[in-house]
Amino acid sequence: MELDNIECISLSDGMEEEEATTHHHHPFSKPHGGNGNHTNILSPIPPATSVHELLECPVCTNSMYPPIHQCHNGHTLCSTCKSRVQNRCPTCRQELGDIRCLALEKVAESLELPCKYCSLGCPEIFPYYSKLKHEALCNFRPYNCPYAGSECSVVGDIPFLVSHLRDDHKVDMHTGSTFNHRYVKSNPKEVENATWMLTVFHCFGHYFCLHFEAFQLGMAPVYMAFLRFMGDDREARSFSYSLEVGANGRKLIWEGTPRSIRDSHRKVRDSHDGLIIQRNMALFFSGGDRKELKLRVTGRIWKDQQNPENGVCIPNLCS
Template sequence: MSTLLNPECAMTCPICLETMHPPIVQCQIGHSMCKSCVTTTNIKTCPSCRSPLTNTRNYQLEQVIEGLGDLLKIKCIYNKKGCKYVLSAEEKGRHEDECRFRVFPCEGKKYAKWNCQWTGDYGDIYKHFKDYHNNQTWMQYRTEANMRMNLNNDFLDIQIISFFNGQQYFYYKHKLDVAKGKAYWAFQLVGTQSQAKHYYYEFEIHNDPVRKFKVTEMCYSDVEDVDKIFEEEKCVVISFKILKSYLIDDELPFKFRIMSIKKK
């Protein structure tokens, strides 16, 4: 049964009460709603008629909404938490994946497989690290230190960095891959991809005043897959063979700084 028979209400999701965005699913009677709303609320019956929900897509309605494009602006699903973005149907899903008002899992569990079940809001991420993973909060946006290295074992490390007293937060991610014989470092902004493009970092390994290994690279958003960044080597990458020549008593002298790109 088509819900397009009533154009006035056909585009309004009965769950979020906003304009629907693809994918759009139907109940057995034919009422449509955002699939993301069904998933988020975990409801089993239609809010309009209480009939069972299905996975049947309303492609006709999806085409209408997508066809309207910029003429049909939709609020972010997190608008009630404070997000002010109003987007086209095409932009909505991409934005909500990286929205600052989304629910954040512990990045340590996501990246380094920590046994941590925490989830929370953006404003609570740094406090969570301070309270439960305090050893992972010592780095600053300008850091110089020695790192103990064991090149016989795989290793993952993550730190959270406060940039100018919490104006932004960054994840420092480091990996030793014994099978590939390579070490990796990357920095990810906790934010959108468009915001991340405004930041870069300089990373330097050294063991005397002259001999240095230095890389300047762009920051990426935390929503981007860091394993893909490592695989594509869009980060700091150094082979174990070269790395060994910089070690001093199994410690690696290094320094880095995160910087914003100045507007012209």
């Protein structure tokens, strides 16, 4: 389903944009040994990066976790790939038995490594077997592109994704904490699953994505508008927003907290976390002969600030 016409009016208030990227590096030591009068050069202890290479599965190139398997010649691979290579060693083609590489598992247990997102700002160092769990939830991990309606595989930090949305997806960019959009559809009886991100807003030093979607809720066609925050859940909870649609002396108002773009637009839609408008009500708001859909969605974003005297959250309407 395609839009026949969208008019976007942004009531803006000026905001300043501050973006910073911090890089952290974790040095690895390489100790050497020797003694007195004899030239007895000990083999240097391999740096952690070299040991980490030993723990890389030769098939999938991911880090190996117990059980780590090996063939009779000592070549290793992860348990997931063992079932994918028809029980043949990918290195020497010898038949694989059920031999565990316990020594390598013990070595891994003694390792401490930086988070793989250290170059994006994460300063944490973890035991090898805790690292993977942390990385799945690391606040510094890249975000998926929040554009809806296509399977975009682009990932990156927020400044990169903002540029990507503007340049590659041609998304409208506006500055301000209030908005006013009109959605027009010539044949409202045609309702297919489709999503449009009408605009990206920059306010309070952050970015927000406004979505408008038409889909079937059971047997009933509905329209839904919702806001997503370009950042993590913890930051998203610092903001609130309202959406309003109405005409002919009636109105629907939604007020809530924007969802982080860590949650996909489909997850937000399926949780019904936004302003949902039944088609009959949408046509009532449109007036006329009910043959054309005309919806005006207005909204506002504000930041909740904690009152230090009584602990009550008070809205901050302008930055």
